[in-house]
Amino acid sequence: MTLQQDSPTLSKHHVGDEQMLIAGEWTAAADGQWIDIESPRDKSLIGRVPRGRAEDVDRAVTAARRAHPTWRDLRPRDRGDLFRRIADALEPEQERIARLLSLENGNAIRTQSRGEMQFVVDCFRYFSGIAGEAKGESIPLNPSVLDYSRREPLGVVGAIVPWNAPLMLSALKIAPALVAGNTLVLKLAEDAPFAVLAVVRVCQQFLPPGVLNVITGYGPEAGEDLTSHPSIDKISFTGSTAVGRRVMEKGAERIVPVSLELGGKSPQIVFADADEEWVVDGTISGMRFFRQGQSCTAGSRLFIHESIFDSFLGKLVDKLAALKVGDPLDEASDMGTLVNGKQFDRVCDYIASGMEQPGVEVALGGLPPAEGPLSHGYYTQPTVFAHVANRWRIASEEIFGPVVCAIPWRDEEEVVRMANDTHYGLAGFVWTHDLGAGLRTAHALEAGWVQVNQGGGQVLGQSYGGFKQSGIGREFSLEGMLDSYTQRKHVSVNLGR
Ligand code: NAD
Numbered sequence: 001m002t003l004q005q006d007s008p009t010l011s012k013h014h015v016g017d018e019q020m021l022i023a024g025e026w027t028a029a030a031d032g033q034w035i036d037i038e039s040p041r042d043k044s045l046i047g048r049v050p051r052g053r054a055e056d057v058d059r060a061v062t063a064a065r066r067a068h069p070t071w072r073d074l075r076p077r078d079r080g081d082l083f084r085r086i087a088d089a090l091e092p093e094q095e096r097i098a099r100l101l102s103l104e105n106g107n108a109i110r111t112q113s114r115g116e117m118q119f120v121v122d123c124f125r126y127f128s129g130i131a132g133e134a135k136g137e138s139i140p141l142n143p144s145v146l147d148y149s150r151r152e153p154l155g156v157v158g159a160i161v162p163w164n165a166p167l168m169l170s171a172l173k174i175a176p177a178l179v180a181g182n183t184l185v186l187k188l189a190e191d192a193p194f195a196v197l198a199v200v201r202v203c204q205q206f207l208p209p210g211v212l213n214v215i216t217g218y219g220p221e222a223g224e225d226l227t228s229h230p231s232i233d234k235i236s237f238t239g240s241t242a243v244g245r246r247v248m249e250k251g252a253e254r255i256v257p258v259s260l261e262l263g264g265k266s267p268q269i270v271f272a273d274a275d276e277e278w279v280v281d282g283t284i285s286g287m288r289f290f291r292q293g294q295s296c297t298a299g300s301r302l303f304i305h306e307s308i309f310d311s312f313l314g315k316l317v318d319k320l321a322a323l324k325v326g327d328p329l330d331e332a333s334d335m336g337t338l339v340n341g342k343q344f345d346r347v348c349d350y351i352a353s354g355m356e357q358p359g360v361e362v363a364l365g366g367l368p369p370a371e372g373p374l375s376h377g378y379y380t381q382p383t384v385f386a387h388v389a390n391r392w393r394i395a396s397e398e399i400f401g402p403v404v405c406a407i408p409w410r411d412e413e414e415v416v417r418m419a420n421d422t423h424y425g426l427a428g429f430v431w432t433h434d435l436g437a438g439l440r441t442a443h444a445l446e447a448g449w450v451q452v453n454q455g456g457g458q459v460l461g462q463s464y465g466g467f468k469q470s471g472i473g474r475e476f477s478l479e480g481m482l483d484s485y486t487q488r489k490h491v492s493v494n495l496g497r
Pocket of ligand 1: 162163165219220224238246297466470
């Protein structure tokens, strides 16, 4: 790993104060309070957003409720068309917004933020194209009854997103919820609001007031105010499993449908025939090292067949050691920073606990350097723990940092049992030339998405979501839009006399 101590772009950037969007108006919090936003690249204050609370949330929900009937009754094709125009208008803004994202959440501009911003444009185009696909069916009950179903919007959706991929995850709430005919109140993550707000400023040029409302604020305040608001018809949450449980409790109080996209501790299984460079590259991508491991999908338990363990690990360590950790705004950086001091301390705590574990081998990395220019930001190094036992804390809890646990295995049944021995079930990766073994393993893994011989990111059109405590419901697709943002109604018509 090379820390870029002399990065030329490590200078102060400032965004300033940004506001929330309620009923088509850009507004401060009703009680005038603000949240300071720090850049993780140098811990400097880059701006402020309103500290939204109950009164602001209530105004936003009321605006969304008021806007709903007119929005619902637009032709679906017209709603879709607005998103096509928003996507077109966002294109020239992409670089500016991607840089905002790197500044606020620390993801490297070249390897992450540009791609995430491109996803927003693609996502809006995708959902614009399927706006007319919320179709019903007719059911052949008997000749004298016409029975047909309709996919109707739910009403006002309350959505909450985390900071790790705020643009992508916000786009995945905004586009399908609105295209399906709902109105929305979106609560942003307190650590990364600016890039999404920049996208929303473009959306707002096209959407009627109140259709999209955006609140900034803390989870236990604005987040809870939203999930407990009596006029919300649906809650869509992406974040940690612990908060997801709380959100579900809130939904249960009023029997409001809840979608949850939660955490993971996903396995990557490398078979004995896969000791190759491209597999090593794939596992690095699967572990999301280029996002400092801050991904729900990260394949953070790396099961390597014992016959190739040392050889594979050697290649992995060499490649990770060559990654450049540095200023997220620098083109040369492969990896940026963790998002904030809280996550930094948390990840360091896991690394320290791993290093103290009897029997562990620290094959690469460890605690971040305490000195030098990059100690002024939340930079961590790629860390590989080897000869890890699947039950250890570092192998069972979601670290959400650039830390992978390499675990040796001997037979297929044993590795599948270890891979599934977790309450998470979001993703999985299998690496082998043996088609039968690859597919057998893919089918046996308890996870919502398994990739064989690739470690890529989620793709629009493919339903994504978790098994077990990794979530409920699916996103990214037409089916996800229909299941998450519409409800089915049947109409039965008597044709006889
Ligand atoms: P988090 O759960 O702490 O926060 C997520 C959001 O929930 C934030 O906007 C926060 O303000 C809000 N929140 C916090 N407490 C709340 C409460 N009591 N009521 C309502 N809202 C509340 O998660 P995080 O640390 O921001 O993000 C990381 C987590 O998100 C990881 O566990 C990661 O795996 C998960 N994640 C999952 C997916 C997925 O698609 N499955 C995608 C990205 C991230």
